[in-house]
Amino acid sequence: MAQSASTTKSNPADVHAAVADETIGHGNSPAAWTTVLIMLIGAAVSSFAFIFASTEGNLDSGTVLFWIGVILMLVGLIVGWVMRRAGYGVGGHRVKNSGH
DSSP states (O other), X not given: OOOOTTTOOOSHHHXXXXXXXXXXXXXXXXXXXXXXXXXXXXXXXXXXXXXXXXXXXXXXXXXXXXXXXXXXXXXXXXXXXHHIIIIISTTOTTSOOOOO
């Protein structure tokens, strides 16, 4: 059975994109990576604090540590937003386009 011209991919860029290329604009930027890293550290701190607070005698310090982790996650969001506005987000003017 022959394929129609609209379904045949003759453009090398289309073929490359169909293979397994990452989606353009899907968060692959310094701002996104920094945001994720800071938020991951905050989540790890909060997770540790949750278990730490459940042991005897550590409720107060564990609660404080938990909220520090939550604040870190919020700081990660703010840092990502500031970096995106400064041009380090996807398509930003300070991000070098490597052709990917």
